[in-house]
Amino acid sequence: MATTSLTLKLPFLKLNQCKAVEFERLTALNTDVANSLLEMPKEERNKYTSKDFRHIEIGSMWINQTIRNSNAATKVKHFRRLPLEVNNQGWKIIKTGETYSLSFSLYRGRKKRIPLEIHQASHQEILDKVITREAKQGSLKLWKSKKGIWYCLLSVSMDVPDANQVNGHLTGLRKPQTPCPHQWIGADRGQNHLCVASLPDGMAKFWTFGNIRQIRRKYQKQRKSLQKAKKFKTLKRLESKERRTITHINHIISKQLVQLAVDYDCGIRLEDLSNIRKTSKQRKKNKSDAGQNRDFWCYHQLENFVFYKAQLAGIPVEKVPAAFTSKSCSKCGSINNRNKHSYRCKRCHARHHADWGASQNIGKWLGLSCSLVLEKGAPVMDASVQESGAYEAPLNQVRV
Ligand SMILES: [Zn+2]
Numbered sequence: 001m002a003t004t005s006l007t008l009k010l011p012f013l014k015l016n017q018c019k020a021v022e023f024e025r026l027t028a029l030n031t032d033v034a035n036s037l038l039e040m041p042k043e044e045r046n047k048y049t050s051k052d053f054r055h056i057e058i059g060s061m062w063i064n065q066t067i068r069n070s071n072a073a074t075k076v077k078h079f080r081r082l083p084l085e086v087n088n089q090g091w092k093i094i095k096t097g098e099t100y101s102l103s104f105s106l107y108r109g110r111k112k113r114i115p116l117e118i119h120q121a122s123h124q125e126i127l128d129k130v131i132t133r134e135a136k137q138g139s140l141k142l143w144k145s146k147k148g149i150w151y152c153l154l155s156v157s158m159d160v161p162d163a164n165q166v167n168g169h170l171t172g173l174r175k176p177q178t179p180c181p182h183q184w185i186g187a188d189r190g191q192n193h194l195c196v197a198s199l200p201d202g203m204a205k206f207w208t209f210g211n212i213r214q215i216r217r218k219y220q221k222q223r224k225s226l227q228k229a230k231k232f233k234t235l236k237r238l239e240s241k242e243r244r245t246i247t248h249i250n251h252i253i254s255k256q257l258v259q260l261a262v263d264y265d266c267g268i269r270l271e272d273l274s275n276i277r278k279t280s281k282q283r284k285k286n287k288s289d290a291g292q293n294r295d296f297w298c299y300h301q302l303e304n305f306v307f308y309k310a311q312l313a314g315i316p317v318e319k320v321p322a323a324f325t326s327k328s329c330s331k332c333g334s335i336n337n338r339n340k341h342s343y344r345c346k347r348c349h350a351r352h353h354a355d356w357g358a359s360q361n362i363g364k365w366l367g368l369s370c371s372l373v374l375e376k377g378a379p380v381m382d383a384s385v386q387e388s389g390a391y392e393a394p395l396n397q398v399r400v
Contacts, residue, residue: 004311005157012150013115027084030066034082037070045071059105061090084142091140093130100127160312183266186363188355189299195253196355204356207253246298254305261315269362271322273299320365330360
């Protein structure tokens with residue numbers, strides 16, 4: 001069994017002004033306590049317990065956590081703001097009807113129960129697991145966003161099944177004649193489509209967010225003019241808005257990709273893009289255009305999302321070398337150049353969408369994938385190495 005930890009960020013439901021003011025005041029008080037500890041020499045700090053802060057109205061469990069946090073912060077000289085935090089024993093989730101509420105005693109000897117806002121079904125599932133103790137609860141933090149909304153950050157850890165048993169059905173209904181140990185969905189993250197995933201039998205799913213390029217270009221334009229006008233505050237706000245959009249789309253893609261893998265009982269294979277920025281060159285003109293720039297999408301984040309969502313669902317994820325995945329023919333393995341979206345094999349005359357072919361190659365990767373047609377492949381291969389500066393041997397030569 002593997003263990004996954006998550007942090008749920010849930011807003012309080014209709015938190016009244018009175019409570020919000022109290023949270024703010026107690027956070028300031030808590031920060032003062034932490035700072036008064038930081039002023040003392042390190043050897044003396046360890047001796048303090050919540051009893052020494054009896055005059056403060058914050059509950060002892062919260063104070064204990066503050067003492068632990070200040071002791072752990074060896075390099076910090078002064079906290080600007082230390083959120084209120086309590087360990088796993090200081091909070092409880094209670095469900096009444098359809099409402100989830102959080103119970104904790106922020107003041108000494110007084111318990112409070114505040115309902116939570118829940119927007120996602122997956123959060124509800126996790127909270128149910130916390131109630132039935134299938135998931136272990138960690139710490140609780142009270143945190144205020146820049147917009148002034150109060151959230152509770154609940155850290156939760158739970159066991160997930162080991163991700164190595166995937167039998168793979170070619171379709172949802174039909175089982176393969178001979179049982180295969182693994183079937184893989186290949187996922188190609190590309191320029192034309194943000195992601196293309198295809199099943200071993202060829203069925204594919206394309207993720208395209210229509211005008212995402214225009215949106216990025218629009219943001220780039222606004223960024224430039226803001227930079228010129230030196231409006232840095234607005235610039236920062238714009239950047240975080242753009243980042244949120246990207247994160248949201250990555251959540252959607254990763255969720256649907258993992259669901260596809262669950263539905264067809266397959267593993268997920270991604271191309272290893274860790275070296276791609278260093279090794280593959282791009283023209284300056286393309287690079288300066290936000291819609292064309294290869295760094296334009298946060299693939300790394302997408303990868304992280306896929307990894308953790310797959311782990312929760314018990315789906316294995318593998319990374320395979322990225323070189324030549326979009327240039328090799330997915331039918332016969334010879335290497336051809338793609339013409340924008342379309343791919344045509346000169347040898348076996350297969351024609352298909354270039355990104356689909358890449359995702360097939362990734363899914364079917366065996367270490368050495370297909371037979372290389374030397375007389376045709378080699379010169380083309382050479383030229384393409386110089387052109388796009390691929391860093392590794394083509395797929396056909398990679399051995400495990
Ligand atoms: Zn071919």
